[in-house]
Amino acid sequence: MHIVRRTMERYVTLRDExxxxxxxxxxxxxxxxxSHVCRVGEVEQRFYIVDSGVQRMSFPHDGEDxxxxxxxxxxxxxxxxxxxxxxPSRFDILAITDSVLWGIEHGALQELYSELPxxxxxxxxxxxxxxxxxxxxxxxQLSLSAEERYDRLVKRSPHLLQLVPQKDIxxxxxxxxxxxxxxxxxRS
Amino acid sequence: xxxxxxxxxxxxxxxxxxxxQLISDLRSTLEExxxxxxxxxxxPAAQLLHRxxxxxxxxxxxxxxxxxxxxIYLRNLREVFDRKAVKLKFNAVFTPGRLxxxxxxxxxxxxxxxxxxxxKTLGKFEPRKxxxxxSGSIDRFVTMCEGFLALLERSEHTDLNAMKxxxxxxPIVRFRAGDAFRFPVAHQVRHFRQIERVLRSAR
Numbered sequence: 001m002h003i004v005r006r007t008m009e010r011y012v013t014l015r016d017e018x019x020x021x022x023x024x025x026x027x028x029x030x031x032x033x034x035s036h037v038c039r040v041g042e043v044e045q046r047f048y049i050v051d052s053g054v055q056r057m058s059f060p061h062d063g064e065d066x067x068x069x070x071x072x073x074x075x076x077x078x079x080x081x082x083x084x085x086x087x088p089s090r091f092d093i094l095a096i097t098d099s100v101l102w103g104i105e106h107g108a109l110q111e112l113y114s115e116l117p118x119x120x121x122x123x124x125x126x127x128x129x130x131x132x133x134x135x136x137x138x139x140x141q142l143s144l145s146a147e148e149r150y151d152r153l154v155k156r157s158p159h160l161l162q163l164v165p166q167k168d169i170x171x172x173x174x175x176x177x178x179x180x181x182x183x184x185x186x187r188s
Numbered sequence: 189x190x191x192x193x194x195x196x197x198x199x200x201x202x203x204x205x206x207x208x209q210l211i212s213d214l215r216s217t218l219e220e221x222x223x224x225x226x227x228x229x230x231x232p233a234a235q236l237l238h239r240x241x242x243x244x245x246x247x248x249x250x251x252x253x254x255x256x257x258x259x260i261y262l263r264n265l266r267e268v269f270d271r272k273a274v275k276l277k278f279n280a281v282f283t284p285g286r287l288x289x290x291x292x293x294x295x296x297x298x299x300x301x302x303x304x305x306x307x308k309t310l311g312k313f314e315p316r317k318x319x320x321x322x323s324g325s326i327d328r329f330v331t332m333c334e335g336f337l338a339l340l341e342r343s344e345h346t347d348l349n350a351m352k353x354x355x356x357x358x359p360i361v362r363f364r365a366g367d368a369f370r371f372p373v374a375h376q377v378r379h380f381r382q383i384e385r386v387l388r389s390a391r
Binding site: 032095 | 233249315320326
């Protein structure tokens with residue numbers, strides 16, 4: 001089954017006739033390692049589903065890139081807040097490995113939302129999921145120690161440690177690379 | 189050094205060209221490249237990302253490399269056209285400059301398919317040291333070729349000898365406008381051969 005359909009069907013059931021209407025709106029995009037899916041200052045044109053590869057979401061601050069998250073197989077990617085607001089992105093989305101993403105453009109998605117109730121429902125469900133994710137992360141950021149944040153990440157996304165440069169994970173966990181490698185050595 | 193001397197020695201002086209014929213040849217090459225680029229854009233992403241070897245470019249990176257290098261010529265040509273093109277009369281003859289003739293020659297594969305002068309890519313043309321490459325690189329390549337086509341349209345009413353265009357090495361090395369079209373287009377022909385090789389290796 002098509003990756004987009006399979007991903008959508010985690011949330012809603014699509015009849016074949018719905019899928020035939022939806023499928024042409026999704027296009028495949030390739031990003032070589034080191035290229036940007038979206039850059040600070042650009043308006044995000046698409047909402048993406050990740051077929052393969054890892055992307056890093058970060059924003060520049062005091063000459064550093066502060067990492068706020070990663071997207072990978074079967075998750076969402078792109079600068080979603082810019083996509084919905086149609087305002088310039090405050091985030092960089094960088095392909096840190098060669099990546100294949102399926103994207104839908106803003107106008108096409110709005111059309112599908114208004115034409116198909118099942119699409120509208122899909123849109124609502126992923127938003128609900130995104131909001132829960134944000135809430136969890138806010139609590140973790142403010143209440144957990146560096147060590148606990150590290151343990152949570154290892155438990156939730158162990159494969160990230162293999163795929164992502166250490167400095168990005170350290171930035172994501174809001175610790176120095178030194179603290180990160182000390183923790184890592186301690187745990188293994 | 190010896191190799192460079194041999195290339196210069198093997199070079200036959202390039203003759204005067206019929207300007208309209210040159211424009212029409214460049215136009216058809218660019219149109220072929222646009223058509224092929226659009227076909228390639230529709231190929232599966234995994235094929236576009238395929239590298240024949242870890243240190244070699246994938247198809248998208250070859251396109252981005254062409255954007256980086258030909259883009260300089262398009263910008264410089266535009267700038268000179270906007271300043272000078274309307275002030276000049278049409279010249280039916282284009283005479284390649286020495287530097288232009290040499291540069292195009294070194295880009296064009298010999299009859300046996302070998303390349304006269306292999307070059308190491310300069311850092312400023314190496315996508316992997318810059319902003320990488322994506323499907324968008326192919327879209328930008330098409331837009332860039334359309335930019336060249338628009339200037340070729342205007343070339344039918346001006347003089348491709350009289351306008352001088354800074355090369356990608358900077359304003360010290362300048363091409364005649366005709367050569368500033370011929371060189372990037374020849375460079376692209378060479379890289380399209382590479383693209384076909386890379387794509388074949390992905391199957």
